[in-house]
């Protein structure tokens with residue numbers, strides 16, 4: 001058996017004239033990941049266990065300072081399992097109303113039998129006093145099972161909540177008998193940005209979900225970590241919702257390589273996001289790029305009165321892929337396939353489109 005390792009020259013992203021800033025999810029596995037995949041010891045993870053999946057689960061738990069880990073097909077499933085295992089139906093869950101779990105995972109939310117209390121956050125952070133009000137109770141007598149946090153915070157443009165706030169929220173939730181889940185889809189981006197070990201952030205939550213297939217460049221999967229008891233019940237629940245897979249070590253092996261080797265280079269993505277933001281703002285046009293704390297930049301194009309989806313089309317014609325973020329903003333995400341010259345190209349594309357949209 002052999003997998004074709006994609007060399008830099010053959011890398012379809014590198015060969016493409018398009019610069020793709022739609023998401024860090026477009027990253028492809030590295031040759032070393034293919035190597036690990038081809039050589040991974042495998043077993044039936046549904047029957048007894050897959051050794052490579054176990055290796056990743058234990059490694060991730062160790063890296064994050066938790067007792068146990070569980071490999072799952074996606075971070076969406078990790079978040080759902082964290083919710084299901086730490087709640088009973090007819091309880092409530094408190095989260096930032098712009099959290100990915102609230103805005104993009106509401107399909108999963110419909111399976112939980114929980115009431116989702118969204119608190120409008122500021123820069124990816126919910127206010128402690130408002131959270132306490134929600135924890136204190138309500139006329140429906142719903143108790144709060146779970147409070148969630150997200151870092152880096154996707155919808156606020158990759159912002160990273162301060163550790164002190166995370167710790168305060170954790171302590172507050174526990175004071176009221178609630179558990180805390182951290183949606184750390186981009187946990188390592190946050191840790192690199194803050195210059196702290198990922199375990200420091202993980203210590204502010206009972207369970208932590210990390211996505212392997214974003215900036216870390218693994219092809220598939222996420223890991224949920226937490227106490228042995230919670231992970232044991234998450235493993236049972238994963239089977240119930242169809243997330244148990246067989247020779248899953250092929251994917252887990254690439255994921256372990258990603259956590260071992262792809263974390264430090266995230267700083268390069270952050271540096272290029274900052275370059276993009278600074279250079280767009282330096283154009284001296286009525287267009288505003290958000291300050292990049294990690295690898296996400298939001299560009300406010302509302303001044304031109306043209307819907308962001310029209311911008312996306314116009315930019316695509318010039319060789320730049322972005323995504324609309326509401327009617328007024330574009331979302332740009334840097335990742336392993338983006339070089340300095342691609343940032344220059346992106347800025348140039350934005351500049352050219354402004355001239356077609358201004359009258």
Ligand SMILES: *Cc1c(COP(=O)(O)O)cnc(C)c1O
Pocket residue numbers: 073074075076077100101150152153154183185186211221222
């Ligand atoms: C991408 C993302 C998820 C979902 O991850 P998938 O692996 O795509 O299911 C969850 N939370 C946040 C903050 C994300 O950015």
